[in-house]
Amino acid sequence: MDAAFTEEQHEIRRTLRELLHKRCGPDEVKAAVRTPPGYDEQLWRQLAAQLGLPGLALPAVYAGVGCGPTELALACEETGRAVLPSPLIATAxxxxxxxxxLGSERQRAELLPPLATGELTGTLVVPxxxxxxxxxxxxxxDGDWAGGGRAGGIQARRVAPQGAASGPKGGEGPGVGAGxxxxxxxxxVLxxxxxxxxxxxxxTGGFARSRTLLFLVRADAVGRTGAQVGDDGPAGLRGLLRTRQTALDETRPQARLELRDVPAELLGEGAEEGEGAGGADGAAVARALAATGAVAAAALAAEAVGAADTALARTVAHVRQREQFGRPIGSFQAVQHRLADLYVSLQAARSAVYYAAWSAGRGRSGEPTAAPYGPHATAEPGVAALALAQALETLRAVAAEAVQLHGGIGFTWEHEAHLYFKRAACDELLLGPVHRLRARAAEEAGLFPGGADAVDGGGPAGAAGPVRRRRAVPERRSMRDAGR
Structure with missing residues (x-):
């Protein structure tokens, strides 16, 4: 493994950093989050057109750049430095x-090029x-996270077009041209x-063939944000309602979606006839989501590292200027120790993020057809969750110290230090919390092969677990006995 970055990767970082330094200061960020989309659309189009940012990790055959998760993570580190509000994580x-x-060839050819060029943005909707x-x-x-049973979550049902015969029990049969x-x-929803x-x-599938599948919804064809559009029924009873939610971190806008008999398309249509990529297979969906999770975790962790780096740099610059007792507070040893601890933690998190991105791409980039997100791509178990936990914890510590070391001005809600503080709090709510990420990483890495019973010491007689919380306390001996 060669840990050095290529010249192309360095160029991606330099170009993006220069552009965001000019166009994305704290005042521009605060103005962009208050627009209807929650980000600067002109800047997003510029990033997509000049740098191909949303298509960095997509194959060139679909108008992408043909790189991999490593390049995407490097770009996310730069967007994290500026706390850039954008649909990059949700789309790319x-x-x-x-x-x-999972998509069929028609779906890929229709959707991936506009997503790669920034003409369209996308996101994943999980109830x-x-x-x-x-x-x-x-x-x-592999559980009922999507809302099992007949109620709760989001339910999908197959319907036959007008004039076609319905499948058994309300259109669960295949049907010709069924939707x-x-x-x-x-x-x-990010x-x-x-x-x-x-x-x-x-x-979908009810109780007999219960499974979770992924579906495509073209929101612009169904309805607009905040409005319900009737679909062969009274207005207000059918359609898509999207409401932007109030979030602590305005740079990551979130929304509440209500789907009421919304027309959808199965991701990987034709899979049941052997033409798709496994869209109708619940196991394939779970594998694809897990592979996507490794890349998303690396990207989000890279943004956290970039935000922490900038917050720490601005804090160091502040303590060099702020004086107390006639000298800069940065000259006090206690302040220096606190900043040194943050620097060490930041470098450790950065190394973990780079390794997680490399692992998610299986060490390869630029392959035109075998993209790292393919159904057979697997990252090293536990690496992505562990890197994300390290990065989120580091950002939280750096942001808290930034507020503290900025003194009274740092506690004002309008100060730029709170951009990083809010980002740290909300990112952990988005893909955390940290302790569950670490627990999942330990489980995936097989640190506790005996399960919870082995860890607690409650397994079968004679079973030896690798780690036990209940350890025997040795008998105490007096100093006289110890000297014998």
Missing amino acids: ALAAPLILA GGRLATALALTGAN WRLYGEAGQ NGHSAQVLVVAAH
Whole structure:
């Protein structure tokens, strides 16, 4: 493994850093988050047209750059430095990888090029705020995280076109030209109020053939944000309602989606006839979500590292200027020790993020057909979750110290230090918390092969677990006995 970056990777970092330094200061960030989409659309189009940012990790055959998760993580580190509000994570790390991994050739050719060039944005819709579980970052995604049973979450049912015979029990049969309808709701959807392409996780099959599949919804064809559009029924009873939610971190806008008999298309249509990429297979969906989770975790962790780096640099610059007792507070040893600890933690997190990105791409980039998001791509177990936990914890510590060391001005809500503080708090809610990420990483890495019983010491007689919480306390001996 060669850990050195290539000249192309260095160029991506330099170009993006220079552009964001000119166009994305704290005042520009605060102005962009208050626009209807929640980000600067002109800047996003410039990033897409000049740098191909949303298509960095997509194959060139779909108008992408043909790089991999490593290049995407490097770009995310730079966007994290500026706390850039953009649909980059939702589009490039969530929606596009799933379409590439599971979509049919027609779906890929139709959706991936506009996503890669920034003409369209996308996101992943998971009900119940279970995004981290769906991506297999905080738990196994083989359960009922999408809302099992006949109620709850998002339900999908097959419908036959007018004039065609319905399948058994309300259109569950294949049918010729049959479509799908989605019903349910989901909250905390990243960029859900503005994304044009929605990849929706929905439950289908009832109790007999219960499984979670992914569906495509073209939001611009169904309805607009904040408005319900009738569909062969009274207005207000059918359609898509999208409402932007109030979030602590305005740089990551989230939305609540209500789907009421919304027309949808199965991701990987034709899979049942052998033409697709496994879209109708629940196991394939779980694998693709897990592979996407590794890339998304590396990208989000890279943004956290970039934000922490900038927050630490600005804090160091501040303590060099702020004086107390006639000298800069940065000259005090206690302050220096605190900053040194943060620097060490930051470098450790950066190394973990780079390794996680390399592992998610299997050490390869630029392959035209075998994209790292493919259904057979597997990252090293536990690496992505562990890197994300390290990065989120580091950002939280750096942001807290930044507020503290900025003194009274740092506690004002309008100060730029709170941009990083809010980002640290909300990112952990998005794909955390940290302790569950670490627990999942330990589980995936097989640190406790005996399960919880072996860890607690409650396994079968004679079973030896690798780690036990209950350890025998040796008998105490007096100093006289110890000297014998």
